[in-house]
Amino acid sequence: MDLHIHSTYSDGNAEIHEIARKARERGMKVIAIADHSMDHPRGLNERKARRREVEIRTAEEKIGIRILDAVECAILENGEILLPDHDFELVIASIHSHLSVREVCRRVKLCIEKNDVHIIGHLHAGMFSVDSSISEFDLEIVDAAKESGVAIEINSYHMSPPESFLRLCSGKEILYSFGSDAHNLSMVGKIDFSIRMAKIYLRDGRNIVNEMHYSDR
Numbered sequence: 001m002d003l004h005i006h007s008t009y010s011d012g013n014a015e016i017h018e019i020a021r022k023a024r025e026r027g028m029k030v031i032a033i034a035d036h037s038m039d040h041p042r043g044l045n046e047r048k049a050r051r052r053e054v055e056i057r058t059a060e061e062k063i064g065i066r067i068l069d070a071v072e073c074a075i076l077e078n079g080e081i082l083l084p085d086h087d088f089e090l091v092i093a094s095i096h097s098h099l100s101v102r103e104v105c106r107r108v109k110l111c112i113e114k115n116d117v118h119i120i121g122h123l124h125a126g127m128f129s130v131d132s133s134i135s136e137f138d139l140e141i142v143d144a145a146k147e148s149g150v151a152i153e154i155n156s157y158h159m160s161p162p163e164s165f166l167r168l169c170s171g172k173e174i175l176y177s178f179g180s181d182a183h184n185l186s187m188v189g190k191i192d193f194s195i196r197m198a199k200i201y202l203r204d205g206r207n208i209v210n211e212m213h214y215s216d217r
């Protein structure tokens with residue numbers, strides 16, 4: 001499964017039916033099209049989300065693969081997220097600004113408290129971090145995720161979270177998800193890093209796909 005793919009509905013350059021076909025070719029049974037939300041200049045609004053849902057359902061039926069109608073939103077300063085009025089099946093909340101680990105921790109915890117999100121995307125991705133992972137703050141994030149049942153994404157494109165963070169997850173029953181963060185067809189289903197990290201650090205964790213019984217639908 002690959003639960004983090006961008007399409008032409010935000011800043012990806014592949015169409016939904018092309019993504020679905022490529023994912024099936026690569027042996028995926030469940031994927032999530034997680035385009036950016038309203039915080040992004042090319043993100044989803046209500047009209048786009050509605051149109052996209054129709055395309056998702058059509059591709060799902062034609063190509064025979066489960067496709068989740070998902071969204072990736074930024075975690076804002078007050079921990080809030082911006083979403084169009086649409087019933088998404090999966091919400092990924094990610095930090096998209098350059099921040100210290102302390103500030104990331106504060107925002108992620110607030111976001112989990114205030115919103116109904118399913119996954120925290122690419123935590124401490126190098127692109128958005130000003131300092132490396134710090135265990136006291138990381139432990140607070142791990143605990144918040146565990147208590148709330150929010151999944152930690154292992155993102156193969158950003159190669160995040162870093163191993164120092166994943167080490168804190170080992171031995172704990174936390175939820176996790178796999179994502180390629182594909183913005184083009186060749187990246188769809190490229191989740192080798194995610195699988196490798198889960199095998200090492202998340203033996204006691206649970207994959208969100210199995211938890212939410214997406215594969216049965």
Ligand SMILES: [Zn+2]
Pocket residue numbers: 072094096121122
């Ligand atoms: Zn992102």
Ligand SMILES: [Zn+2]
Pocket residue numbers: 004006072181
């Ligand atoms: Zn993304």
